[in-house]
Amino acid sequence: MDDAKKRVQDNVIWKSIFRPGSIYRKGYRDTSRDRALAAMNNVLYHLHPVKVKRHGLKLTYTYCLGGISFFLFVVLTITGIFLMFFYRPTAGANTELAYLDMRNIIAGVTFGNLVRNMHRWGAHLMVFTVFLHMARVFYHGAYKPPREFNWVVGVILLTLTLLLSFTGYLLPWDQLAIWAVTVGTEMMGFTPVFGKQVQFVLLGGVEVGPETLLRFYVMHVLLLPFVLVVFLAVHFWRIRKDGGISGPL
Amino acid sequence: MAAAQAARAEGADAGEAAGATQAAAVATAETPSGRLTPEQRAARVQESLKSKGGNGAAQSIGVPGTSEHTHRLLALVPPAGIQQVHSKQADKVYTWPHLLLVEFVSLLAVGVLLLIVSYFLDPIFRTLANPNLTPNPSKAPWYFLGLQELLRYFHPMVAGVTIPGVGLIILGAAGYIDKNPSAKPDNRKFANLAFTMFLVLWTVLVFAGSFFRGPGFNWVWPWQDGLFFEL
Numbered sequence: 001m002d003d004a005k006k007r008v009q010d011n012v013i014w015k016s017i018f019r020p021g022s023i024y025r026k027g028y029r030d031t032s033r034d035r036a037l038a039a040m041n042n043v044l045y046h047l048h049p050v051k052v053k054r055h056g057l058k059l060t061y062t063y064c065l066g067g068i069s070f071f072l073f074v075v076l077t078i079t080g081i082f083l084m085f086f087y088r089p090t091a092g093a094n095t096e097l098a099y100l101d102m103r104n105i106i107a108g109v110t111f112g113n114l115v116r117n118m119h120r121w122g123a124h125l126m127v128f129t130v131f132l133h134m135a136r137v138f139y140h141g142a143y144k145p146p147r148e149f150n151w152v153v154g155v156i157l158l159t160l161t162l163l164l165s166f167t168g169y170l171l172p173w174d175q176l177a178i179w180a181v182t183v184g185t186e187m188m189g190f191t192p193v194f195g196k197q198v199q200f201v202l203l204g205g206v207e208v209g210p211e212t213l214l215r216f217y218v219m220h221v222l223l224l225p226f227v228l229v230v231f232l233a234v235h236f237w238r239i240r241k242d243g244g245i246s247g248p249l
Numbered sequence: 250m251a252a253a254q255a256a257r258a259e260g261a262d263a264g265e266a267a268g269a270t271q272a273a274a275v276a277t278a279e280t281p282s283g284r285l286t287p288e289q290r291a292a293r294v295q296e297s298l299k300s301k302g303g304n305g306a307a308q309s310i311g312v313p314g315t316s317e318h319t320h321r322l323l324a325l326v327p328p329a330g331i332q333q334v335h336s337k338q339a340d341k342v343y344t345w346p347h348l349l350l351v352e353f354v355s356l357l358a359v360g361v362l363l364l365i366v367s368y369f370l371d372p373i374f375r376t377l378a379n380p381n382l383t384p385n386p387s388k389a390p391w392y393f394l395g396l397q398e399l400l401r402y403f404h405p406m407v408a409g410v411t412i413p414g415v416g417l418i419i420l421g422a423a424g425y426i427d428k429n430p431s432a433k434p435d436n437r438k439f440a441n442l443a444f445t446m447f448l449v450l451w452t453v454l455v456f457a458g459s460f461f462r463g464p465g466f467n468w469v470w471p472w473q474d475g476l477f478f479e480l
Contacts, residue, residue: 162393
């Protein structure tokens with residue numbers, strides 16, 4: 001057994017994957033040094049420092065809300081990719097593929113209904129946890145200097161979360177979807193100066209139609225997630241640079 | 250001091266280290282902020298090289314006389330140029346295993362919750378979209394129903410654009426508006442009150458729009474006419 005382990009760990013490929021000092025390279029022993037290395041010699045080091053303030057572990061302080069929001073984003077990405085295999089964003093007279101594909105996902109695809117439900121409930125839950133995360137940060141005064149810019153990034157992320165959820169709302173192409181989005185984009189169209197133009201670009205026309213579906217699909221699966229990931233990276237990076245999580249009251 | 254140590258680390262002998270310290274001390278006296286213009290820096294390097302005795306061809310700090318490469322002179326960073334961090338020793342624990350285990354458990358809990366809800370509850374899937382058949386009421390997704398509720402009271406531009414736009418800007422600017430350095434709830438009653446009012450107002454609007462608006466977006470009681478809410 002030890003011999004096999006040594007053979008796996010003692011070759012060029014393994015060593016190229018795990019850096020010198022990695023616990024996967026030399027074996028983990030429960031020492032202070034190895035506990036430090038478990039975070040430090042790892043991509044994780046970009047998110048977490050080696051040591052965290054003890055109050056950060058208290059559930060009543062953090063509620064893990066930011067972490068849960070991020071976890072839900074990961075779940076939504078994975079379930080979303082699964083759904084993309086079975087979904088075509090096409091509508092229009094006699095080519096209602098989007099709706100038919102939705103029916104197929106619900107009734108015909110193995111685990112399709114479960115994954116679709118997870119994607120949908122997860123989205124609602126994410127809007128909710130992001131909102132709660134914001135409230136927690138506010139009540140702890142954690143938006144104050146030096147974290148004021150990260151709070152701005154957080155507000156942008158909240159907006160992006162809402163937009164992601166909103167663009168996803170249209171994709172089932174059922175009665176609920178198109179009328180909810182019609183109401184939403186109507187409101188958007190009342191922006192002064194450029195409202196009508198923005199609305200026209202988003203809808204690909206003057207009202208919700210097949211072009212809207214394609215545009216919302218691209219925004220939902222590509223544009224908005226891309227922007228969100230960029231801001232997420234800045235958000236996480238700033239947490240580290242601004243002195244880690246906030247202190248006790 | 251750091252400069253001297255660094256110089257020693259470069260493998261220089263004790264005399265050079267002393268020279269480096271001297272140069273650093275001079276620099277500190279001249280520029281308390283520790284920031285030097287490139288010209289000042291170049292002048293200081295020259296001075297330091299001269300102080301070694303010699304014509305500036307100082308093998309003394311590891312730079313060949315003819316070399317253009319002076320980056321090893323990092324050893325001359327004045328103490329004032331080094332970022333000083335004054336903080337108390339915090340009570341800290343190792344990320345692994347303490348924090349990562351907590352995170353893993355909360356992740357599992359949320360994952361299981363989501364899985365159970367998704368297994369037992371199916372979200373609504375209606376008939377095919379029909380642009381010619383408007384359901385009554387037509388509602389936005391729930392998180393926009395607060396805005397839709399505002400449409401009952403204000404002009405669409407005010408309700409749909411001005412209020413959310415100004416609201417988001419004020420929210421984002423909170424860190425710049427709030428000059429109170431304290432994070433203690435006792436010291437920031439106004440901020441907490443204002444934010445709580447914002448949350449309560451928003452929740453009330455969303456609930457009203459979600460559960461108490463029926464056909465024509467008129468007020469209905471859910472126990473009389475049923476719910477007109479769909480997720």
